[in-house]
Amino acid sequence: MSRTRRNLTISACAVGLAGALASCGGSTADQSPTTAPTTSTQPATTSVPPPPTMPSLVGTSTSQAQQALAALPGEFTSEVVAAYADDVTGIAGTLVCGTNFPAGASISPPATITLYVSPNAVACPTGLDYPSLSANLNLRPTLPDRDGDGDPDHVDPAPDDSQRTLAQPDGPPKPPPPPPPPAPTPEEKSGGGDSSSTYYPNCTAARKAGAAPLYAGEPGYRSGLDRDHDGVACE
Structure with missing residues (x-):
């Protein structure tokens, strides 16, 4: 009889424990430890701007x-x-x-x-x-001197060459001056006689005046200065 009472007491305790667990929200199998969520942080990055590019400057001031x-x-x-x-x-x-x-x-x-x-x-x-x-x-080259005047192109005054341009600053080489016209022959002279508009007493005076030689028909020519009578005096 005492064994039967002891078994009933243990069963009642077991039933009481199960009820207590049920009142807390479930059986012992439903109770599991909970963990807090974790968050990951990454370091902030700063963007570096690309280097600038070289501008096109050729031809600008x-x-x-x-x-x-x-x-x-x-x-x-x-x-x-x-x-x-x-x-x-x-x-x-x-x-x-x-x-x-x-x-x-x-x-x-x-x-x-x-x-x-x-x-x-x-x-x-x-x-x-x-x-x-x-x-x-x-x-580096030296400054050009295309007109042959001994000065660099940009030193020459503007009236020096009407053909000055940026592409060819001083123009093409200037041609040599034309040769002086040939002296007329005695036959091309008109009035082969003496000319009284200008008088030179001798060839020395004509040369001193810068008039020699004298051609027939020119002022200052006279036959007295033309020794060989070829139409040219004070040769």
């Missing part, structure tokens, strides 16, 4: 080219170098012939940009590799 370079983002400086070795022209009145960076190339600051310039009145030298010219400036 030197002052305009310097303004365009000053507007580039970053630290850039410009230097001006004459495209002709013997050119001493200042910045004013010059055009850009080439640069040490080709147009469209990426240029990373800091950098120095070289402008090779020429006077407005002189065409830029051709055949120069401007990007590599700074390594050997002796490759």
Whole structure:
């Protein structure tokens, strides 16, 4: 009898424990530990702008080219170098012939940009590799002198040559002056006799006056000065 009562007591305890668990929200099998959600953080990245590109400056005035370079983002400086070795022209009145960076190339600051310039009145030298010219400036030519007057083209005054252009500043070489017309023969002279409008007492006086030789029909000619009577006196 006592064994039966003990079994009933254990069963009641078991039933009480199961009810307590049910009142908490379920059986022991439904109870599992919970974990808090995790969040991952990545470091913030900053975008770096691409380097600027070299603007096309050939043919622009030197002052305009310097303004365009000053507007580039970053630290850039410009230097001006004459495209002709013997050119001493200042910045004013010059055009850009080439640069040490080709147009469209990426240029990373800091950098120095070289402008090779020429006077407005002189065409830029051709055949120069401007990007590599700074390594050997002796490759620069001297200023042209196309009219052969001994002065560089841009030094000549404007009336010196009406054919001055940018493409050919001083014009083509000037032809030599035409030879003086041949002296007329005695037969081409009219009035082969003496001329009394001008009188020279002798050939010395004619030469001193710059009139010798005297041809028949010319002022100052007379037969007395023409010793061989060939129509030419004071030869």
